[in-house]
Amino acid sequence: MDNTAFEKNRQCKAERMQTIEIAIISDIHANIIALEEAFDDIRKKGITQVYCLGDLVDFAPWGNEVIARIRDRGIPCILGNHDERIAYDQPIIPLAHHDSIETAHRELAIRFSKNTITDDNKKWLAELPFQLELTFKLGEQLKRILLVHASPRSNDEYVFESDPKEGLLDMLGGNKVDAIVMGHTHFSYVQHYAGVLFVNCGSVGRSKEKDRKAAYAMLTISADGISAEICKVDYPITEVANAIYESNIPDFYGDFLLLK
Template identity: 60%
Template sequence: MKQIAIISDIHSNLTALIEVLADIKCKGIKDIYCLGDLVDFAPWGNEVIQLVRDLKIPCVMGNHDERIAFDLPIINLKHHHLQESLVRHKAITISKKEITEDHKKWLRTLPASLSVTLSDEDYACKILLVHATPFSNDEYLFEKDPKLGLAEYLSVHNYDTMVMGHTHQPYIQRSSGKLLINAGSVGRSREADRKASYCYLTLNKNKIEVEIVKIDYDTSFVAQQIYASEIPDFYGDFLLQK
């Protein structure tokens, strides 16, 4: 039986990441991949990057990683109200200042996607790992959205499965015979319970089985650390809204 764990959207939340990694270790899963967005919105951006680097976890470049790595302009998002646009600008500006140059250099090396194959003697499953979609690392693809063009892309490139993040809302669905998975968010879940989420894939008897795991962590501690930092209180309040 072969397994991989996939984490995404940590957003500088070291506390949540440690709990998720402990759960993965407890399950005996050795191969871990990350779908990006290591930075922004909590006080431990450098620590999160260092831990991912120390553990040699293969990682793709999220849109937040790209913005910090290349000092890209901060563009307001249509689905954010005025308050969130203002605090988002401030939080990202703090990351641009606090993430070390060495870590920024490392972020610049991250690929847009990763290809992983789970196989045994009789079966092989080719898996595409991206932050958001194969076309963009900041395109939102929710469970309700149509997936026809995506399924066609996966067919052309001989992928059976795709795992993504970015929306902070996990799901598992099929489209035109392709298995599509959103791993959710380790550090800033948009689900009502705010639990950290990740997924793992198991190759079992010539088929891929998927499990989305949700983990409790001390959101109150993380919120208090946000309140004690320069990061806007909005991001601490968000974690406590359940």
């Protein structure tokens, strides 16, 4: 093998070995304690790129603190449905899947955010983008990742693991992506369909999964493709629940975290 061919072969191998790791968080819901534990876990993994899929507010007492943490760290963030409601003072519309008790508690919790999130933070929320597309270049390979809060067409749409995915791809038209990462449902999963990686990174601050741990996604990107892992982090849930009980947020949201 001549020197030119050897160098080209060496370079190709190096490009194939190159990997990029990113962390994607979502649905913090004013739970600064869970957020700090997730950040600590991300730091321990040596990940320096972090992205957020929104829903920074509602259901715990630290909405302003969570927003400040995201802003101070310069983390790229998109607009969640709860963020949008607070930013634009939108009406609180009851959800069909909530009973009358949860509907009443939900209205009180959201009104707490409307009354306590600062005007400056509301302005910042209002300027968040609806979605982000990340493009990574590894050698001659381009890997594209679409970040949405709920789906490419709405930040209120629920997309669960059991739901068909072809409709999501239709929404993209001719825009080919290698992965779509979402939140909103508070249930995490990793799924492949039609050559696209679908990831729901779960919820950092208000997981609906049985363990209630803070969840986020770690993506590993290489020339060969993209893989994802759901990371779960313990945090002092009782401390968060007690803070909710001591606030003007309904006890319902503390009980939820404690699986009552």
